[in-house]
Amino acid sequence: MIAWPGSVLHHLRFINLSFWRNPGAAFFGVVFPLMILTINSLVFGGAKIPMHGHTVTAASFYVAGMSVFAVVMTCFTNLAVTILFDRDMGRLKRIRGTPTAVSAYVTARLLFAMAMGLLASMLCVAEGVAFFGVTIALPDLGAFVVTVLAGSACLAALSLAVVSVIPNAQAGPAMLNAVTFPILFVSNVFYPVDRLPAWLNAIANALPIRPLATATVGAFFGGGISLPSLSVLGIWGVVGAVIAAARFRWQPRR
Amino acid sequence: MSEAAIEVRGLTKAYGKVQAVAGVDLTIAAGEIFALLGPNGAGKTTTVEILEGYIKRDSGSVRVLGHDPAKNAIALKRRIGIVAQENSPDPFLTVREMVRMIAGTYPAPRPADEVIELVGLTDKARTRAGRLSGGQQRRLDVACALVGDPDLLFLDEPTTGFDPDARLEAWAMVRGLRDLGKTVLLTTHYMDEAQQLADRVAVIASGRIIAEGTPDTLGGRGHAASRIRFRRPTGGPPLPDTVAARATEQEGQVTLSIDDPVPLLNALTGWAIAHSIALEGLEVTRPSLEDTYLALIGADRAGGTA
Structure with a gap:
């Protein structure tokens, strides 16, 4: 009898091995947000912008924004794309043909995506601190980590839900980007967004990325943990988990 | 050897209005290599996937190694190995890593290197699975199916797409499984494969078993x-x-x-x-197994489409 936590760890080990050898996964999840952070900070980093009552550098805003972007890329887009390929290629089916408990395998996939989300966001912070004069107080970093992990869990659950409506791996990246990028552009991620039409503002606040960005930026600049924003993430996370539990497929549609 | 490895009675499964499996009865003895033959869409894969626990049946009784696959999935999966169709390995893991990944899911796996040697991939153990040829990947599939030391193996069209050399190698490997005392349920649409490997064969068409026997006696072939x-x-x-x-x-x-x-x-x-x-x-x-098979399938199509 293999204990459940041991089974989770076993699969985490091989998911990790495979991830770092997969250039697409490692690049888009971890390197790409750092690249955009670098370019944005080099071009606009010195500008001053008002934030929560005081003035901050644009570079420190980008650190928070790109952390959210990294979480979306690793926990939503990248998790979905790898699952779609694994489903199409019969790899999920193979796992399901072994004595692995379904819950242990899904937990391993979720935990790994969350770990990569946290890692990518920490690398953004480290880059900002090391190269662009960004500072963050230790208690704020704690709130930031909690917020990033909550966002990672929510987006990973939504990712497992969304793969059930994507027909195959070929369609995956296009459909996923068509969902995420319009939302990212109205969500305080690439630049501060404060003059949206009211209706668009309402939509953005009801979707998960804007509340995550609001909470992450808030935590970064001393606002602590934003419970209203995390509640929105919690609701989306539960919706994602319920859809995933009901609709997740282990092999391609025949 | 008397205990049946697989016992199926009145199995049915429909997808919408399509009756994929329409009342299959099947008994496969322990230690037997049994081939399930049939054209595409006859219900082969659906039947096998019900036995493997991948899909749920609509009705009928199923015992696989004494378990109901719909209820005791994990207990059953500890004792079976599966080579499915369209089952490519993780391209970024090496052969040894891939086998270890699967091995770690079983309670008492065989040593990975031993199984890799058994399928003839020892010199590829450190090669990433994505760089293997199609035949080598299929052998890796078999290694993954064997590493849990199962009593029963499901081989779903194991040599489709193989060149003749690779097919002969694969056949030798399946005969090796018989020597290990494993029960094997093989699906194939190559009649020579069934003739070469199987102790018994059954032909499935339109979701029903229409003939069953040894490769030499199927459909009255023995006294034809x-x-x-x-x-x-x-x-x-x-x-x-x-x-x-x-x-x-x-x-x-x-x-x-x-x-x-x-x-x-x-x-x-x-x-x-x-x-x-x-x-x-x-x-x-004498009529070949293929002649017999085609006659059976032809008769089914002529009579069964009303």
Whole structure:
């Protein structure tokens, strides 16, 4: 009898091995947000912008924004794309043909995506601190980590839900980007967004990325943990988990 | 050897209005290599995937190694190995890592290197699975299916897409499984594969088993008529009466069908020697498994589409 936590760890080990050898996964999840952070900070980093009552550098805003972007890329887009390929290629089916408990395998996939989300966001912070004069107080970093992990869990659950409506791996990246990028552009991620039409503002606040960005930026600049924003993430996370539990497929549609 | 590894009664499964499996009965003894034959869409894969626990049946009873796959999935999966169709390995893991990944899910796996050697991939153990040829990937699939030391193996079209060499190798490997005492349920649409490997075969068509037996006796093949064929030189002497009575002749090609060919061959060869005729192209054949299979499938299509 293999204990459940041991089974989770076993699969985490091989998911990790495979991830770092997969250039697409490692690049888009971890390197790409750092690249955009670098370019944005080099071009606009010195500008001053008002934030929560005081003035901050644009570079420190980008650190928070790109952390959210990294979480979306690793926990939503990248998790979905790898699952779609694994489903199409019969790899999920193979796992399901072994004595692995379904819950242990899904937990391993979720935990790994969350770990990569946290890692990518920490690398953004480290880059900002090391190269662009960004500072963050230790208690704020704690709130930031909690917020990033909550966002990672929510987006990973939504990712497992969304793969059930994507027909195959070929369609995956296009459909996923068509969902995420319009939302990212109205969500305080690439630049501060404060003059949206009211209706668009309402939509953005009801979707998960804007509340995550609001909470992450808030935590970064001393606002602590934003419970209203995390509640929105919690609701989306539960919706994602319920859809995933009901609709997740282990092999391609025949 | 008396305990059945697989016992299926009245199995049905429909997808919408399509009745994929329409009442299958099947008994497979422990230690047996059993081949399930049938055209695409006949219900082969659906039947096998119900036995493997991948899909739920609509009705009927199923026991696989004493378990109901719909209820005791994990307990059953500890004792089975699966080589599914379209089952590519993680391209970024090496052969050894891939086998270890699967091994770690079983309670008492065999050593990874031992299984890798068994399928002949020892010199590829450190090669990433994405760089293996199609035949090598299939052997890796078999290694993954064997590493849990299962009692029962499901091989779903294991040699589709293989070149003739790779197929011979794969067959040798499956015979090796018999020597290990494993029960094997094989699906294939290659009749030579079933003839070579299987102790028993069943033909499934339109979701039902339409014939079952050993490869040599399936569908009455064991006592089916032999066919004699040869060429008769134009303008030669007439055939002996016993031969002529049964023969059909077309452009010098004589064909006849008879249950007991020996007396007739005696008459034929005596006639040929007496007239110094070479009997070009003489052959005596029994219907091949493929002939039998095609006749069974043809009869099913003719009768079953009403």
